[in-house]
Amino acid sequence: MPTLPTVTLADAVAAIVMLALNAYVILGGADFGAGVWDLLAVGRRAERQRAVIAEGIGPIWEANHVWLILVVVLLFVCFPPVYARLSVELHVPLVLMLIGIVLRGSAFTFRAYDSTGSAVQRHWGRLFSIASTVTPFVLGTCVGAIASGALAVPAGADFTARFLAPWTSPFALATGAFTLVVFAFLAAVYLTVEARDEDLREDFRQMAILAAIGVFACAGLVAWLGSRLDGAVTGALFTGPLALPLHAVTGLAALTAFAGLVRGRFRLARAAAVVQVSAIVWGWGYAQYPALIPGVHTVQSAAAPAITLKLVLIGLAGGAVVLVPSLWYLYRVFKSEAASAFVRVDTAEYRAPK
């Protein structure tokens, strides 16, 4: 029997960071993806598609966004050197991503509350959707830069080699595209469940199928480019003991989601899409483990003192007691089947751009 690896305190905290990142991807990521579909909405039903999108993310996007803040905070508390290093090396893309985050959130809110005229609202809508598209791509290039081991920059590297090259490599750019289509895929799948009108549901179904194919293509591209990188970085993804089960889960979930979409079983497709994307996130974590920044820091080498980690774990447990029921309540009010049957008399006036 293979011996079980010992799980340290730092491992536990790193797993929680991954969990928070996972939550951000499947919740916050989908909100960005919805913005992508706002940008791509065409045809007679474009405005109605945009209305469903706005209605779908309106009550929840701010809460979903906090997962990212949780990831950042956990990183700088529990793995301070990792946070510091990423902030230095990825300064340029992180600034771009922040500008995207600011414009996305502000423009979405301005569109909702600016009832001065449809032309102005259209401008806000356009800004919201462009920012929703650029931001996940840039976030993905950061992930690509980390995963490819490109942040282990040799001392004395010039500006381009140090601050631009790592996140603009083919692998990083492909990871950016992959992130973008994954977010768009999640959004389209969720929207098939949330649309209450058959025509719109069919629109979102087609978008979701298109995105699913895009996810498949980008995954292939990332895997191919990854296999050409230094083997130490991505090796575990193909050869590690958990590689096969991870790939099996991802593949099975992807097939289920696709079949669900094709056959109109949207709730099943949604559940499968969540599993599929979560498996991708954990696959990345697994491929890198125990490195947090390959070639620079591992979970152990970067971990804060045990007392800090212990207190954070206690704090997280206490926080979860408040957070979990609150989140459950939020989703029950706005996302349960019973909730979607309600007529929104009051909010409709400033929600749907006409």
Added chain:
Amino acid sequence: MTDLLAARGQMAMSLAFHIIFAVLGIGMPALMVLAERQWIRTRDPVWLDLAKRWSKGTAILFAVGAVSGTVLSFELGLLWPRFMEYAGAIIGMPFSLEGFAFFTEAIFLGVYLYGWTRLSARAHWWAGVAVAVSGTISGIFVVFANAWMNAPTGFRVVDGAAVEIDPIAAMLNPAAFSQSLHMTLAAFATTGFAVAGIHAWMLRKEATSAFHRAALRVALAIAVPAALLQLVSGDLSAKFVARTQPVKLAAMEGHFETAARAPLRLGGLPDEATRTTRWSVDIPGGLSFLAFGDPDAEVKGLENFPESDWPPVAVTHLAFQVMVGLGTLMALAAAWVAVCWVRKREVAETRPLLGLLALLTPAGFVAVEAGWVVTEVGRQPWIIQGVMRTADAVTPMPGLVVPFAAFTLLYLFLGVIVAWLLWAQIVKTRPDPAHPIRRDV
């Protein structure tokens, strides 16, 4: 512009921008739930109209506050990676707890804003209360972390590294209580005076408007106690700074020479070159009394410390004068409101008071900004008082003037839009008592 200066400029600009939204994000939900409570009790549509308007304002302010806060959580590392690498593990507690408070706030704000027709009146009101409470708690935790930079505790420095870390002691550092109390009261006073000022101004034109009277009453209900208590809290903070950051106190007061029976200087312009503060009005023994409770106490002057440890004296002193001056003015206005209320049970009839309140609309914001200048500039050249210098914390990334310019333009743009939206959507639209509401579906 050096990279250090650009980094400091970007941080200062980002905080100055965010703090407006943070302050309103604490104060507005309180106004909103107070108004909704009146609506539930009286079913007078004026209150519902107010609650809805304020909730729209809260929605806009919260969204911009949340994204600018996200920027700050990254900027700590983008600009000051060495500070975060050093301090992250020590001051992580308040930041983690703040994360949860902020999470709760965002969740219940979604429930509140989009739940008018989906929840019972009571459940909806409690969602608003959750927003107000968690927003306040979230602000307190952030100030705890800032307080630690002024009064760093919970670790020992051995060979330049922090050891024997005690995150609880760091969170509950000696500055935490006085600073967070001061900031929280400032948030309520600022929001209250800003909203009261707008409606006081409107009441000078439409003296009988029930809508503006109701709004004024709720706004003053939080502004008056906060502004009066702020006098006590300010005194507490000053005494604390006197004990723990004597250099900062000396800069705040433009106090160069160590002296017993030190005077309190009102106004004046400190000159570092000649080590004098000119054109101030001095109250003999005032500083000694306020700092140590004894008019004859000795107060250390800047001369006691090496110049390399001095903060920019003129900026710190002037900012302090502005903060204290406006705080005093707000407290006097609050006292006048209280007297009017006790005598006549109505404030809206006293026109000169309405005029003063209208004038004080921006006072709280200016005082808050000035107060942050005092605490941040007054701590320079340190990023962690006595432990790490700001210059040693900055990122090696070159060309920092570019992100500084980018974020400045971005925030200018957002600031103009938000101001315009609040004006056009919330203040200027006519009150509509016949708002179509279906609360009981």
